[in-house]
Amino acid sequence: MAQNPNMTHLELGEVVALPPLWIRCDGSDPEHTYWLGAEPLKAGNKITGINLYMVTCDGPTADKTCFANLEELKMEHKINHHSSVVTTKGFAQYELIRAAAIEDTTVESESSICVDITWNTVDKILETPPLISAATLNIGLESGDPRSPVYQLYRELQFLLGLAEGLKTGVTEWPELLESEPAFELVQEFLTDLKKQLDGYCVSGNKDGTEAVDSSMKSIFSERGDLDFAEQLWCKMKSVCSYQELVMCFTLILKSLERGEIQPWIHHGSSSLLSKLIQQSYHGKIEAVALTGITPIQMLLEIGLDKMKKDYVSYFIGQELATLTYLDYFISTSVDLQEQVHRVQKLHHMLEIMVSCTVLLQFKHENLFPLTQICMKYYRENPLDEKHVFQLPIRSALVNKFYQDDHPKVWKVDISSGHGPKEVKTTWQVTTNPLVEHMTSNNTGLLSDSTVAGSSEESMYFITVVKCSQVQFT
Numbered sequence: 001m002a003q004n005p006n007m008t009h010l011e012l013g014e015v016v017a018l019p020p021l022w023i024r025c026d027g028s029d030p031e032h033t034y035w036l037g038a039e040p041l042k043a044g045n046k047i048t049g050i051n052l053y054m055v056t057c058d059g060p061t062a063d064k065t066c067f068a069n070l071e072e073l074k075m076e077h078k079i080n081h082h083s084s085v086v087t088t089k090g091f092a093q094y095e096l097i098r099a100a101a102i103e104d105t106t107v108e109s110e111s112s113i114c115v116d117i118t119w120n121t122v123d124k125i126l127e128t129p130p131l132i133s134a135a136t137l138n139i140g141l142e143s144g145d146p147r148s149p150v151y152q153l154y155r156e157l158q159f160l161l162g163l164a165e166g167l168k169t170g171v172t173e174w175p176e177l178l179e180s181e182p183a184f185e186l187v188q189e190f191l192t193d194l195k196k197q198l199d200g201y202c203v204s205g206n207k208d209g210t211e212a213v214d215s216s217m218k219s220i221f222s223e224r225g226d227l228d229f230a231e232q233l234w235c236k237m238k239s240v241c242s243y244q245e246l247v248m249c250f251t252l253i254l255k256s257l258e259r260g261e262i263q264p265w266i267h268h269g270s271s272s273l274l275s276k277l278i279q280q281s282y283h284g285k286i287e288a289v290a291l292t293g294i295t296p297i298q299m300l301l302e303i304g305l306d307k308m309k310k311d312y313v314s315y316f317i318g319q320e321l322a323t324l325t326y327l328d329y330f331i332s333t334s335v336d337l338q339e340q341v342h343r344v345q346k347l348h349h350m351l352e353i354m355v356s357c358t359v360l361l362q363f364k365h366e367n368l369f370p371l372t373q374i375c376m377k378y379y380r381e382n383p384l385d386e387k388h389v390f391q392l393p394i395r396s397a398l399v400n401k402f403y404q405d406d407h408p409k410v411w412k413v414d415i416s417s418g419h420g421p422k423e424v425k426t427t428w429q430v431t432t433n434p435l436v437e438h439m440t441s442n443n444t445g446l447l448s449d450s451t452v453a454g455s456s457e458e459s460m461y462f463i464t465v466v467k468c469s470q471v472q473f474t
Contacts, residue, residue: 068428111142271333374392
């Protein structure tokens, strides 16, 4: 059927004289064959021969005595293909960091950091890759791990997303009160202190709002000491528990501005409605704003967006990972609020990646900088995708301490001879999961749940061998 050009449901596109043919097998033969394949060799439009493949798979097993001997594999290849010279190429994949299931949740994070390593000239089966090997880091991280140093910032972002969703749907999910004081009382105290300062009283204690900045930035971030009035308000109001409380807070603020009881300062360039009202208050008169409908939610969303954008910008510029010009796309106010929120989510995902590589892999600026450029280029062109795997070429020596005592997730050797279209290859590979999806086994997914590389437990491996032979028609 696969070879029949009349089988239109196969959607082969243009009719070809000899399409590839793959036969799925049940592995019940002595060699445990799971696939047989045939693919034509072409020179231009002319078919000059055919490559025949046989894929066998065994396991799972932890018994390394049943692994192949490399010299025997090379000799078998030479005999089968009548070749005198063979080359070997190695590949290994190690899992450096993997997120275990978080306690009290049913969802397991898909986050992981793996390294793929390739090298020429393999000396023995399952050898550790040489330190000069080429390597690629594969980083797939989801935000929101409670153990992350930026988890509090993530929670702040979730509140922001809730407000944005409320603007779209008309229904806002308010968080439960987690602070010791309600947001209204915090705002009330904050305004009272500002009024006292204006009246010339000395206010004791740290009442300038920096106390409300989450400690999520400790050790990774330096806390911003330049929070303006609107940003300090956000720090108080992100614990708002109801629409009614939100309206009460803004009513209090607008009355203080109207009466001239406070003269707060704000960052230049802020475009939020509250900032405009504050600027008007400098001249003694502010326009009337009806705190009804979605207006209070939008006002809070705007000041939250302003504050969080500055947090992320402060990190990327402070760490010398990006310039303000390069960040302009992510903090632009020329797009609508929903798109601004979407871009702030991208900034947070990139931040999570940088922080993980800093804390877990001890990366320095020379490695973080190119990774930032890769992430930013991707996110300037694509929507948010926390399952996307970012790839960074590195020297294997940079991360070898994380895998040198560990078992590889994948290890393979390619034995090749011939050149160009006449090249033939034998591949011997072990993996912790079966490569053949229809292989009947109840023992799939045998990785341990450890989040720390270097576990001394014996890994269970599936052994896959791909052999090919070639028939020339000319």
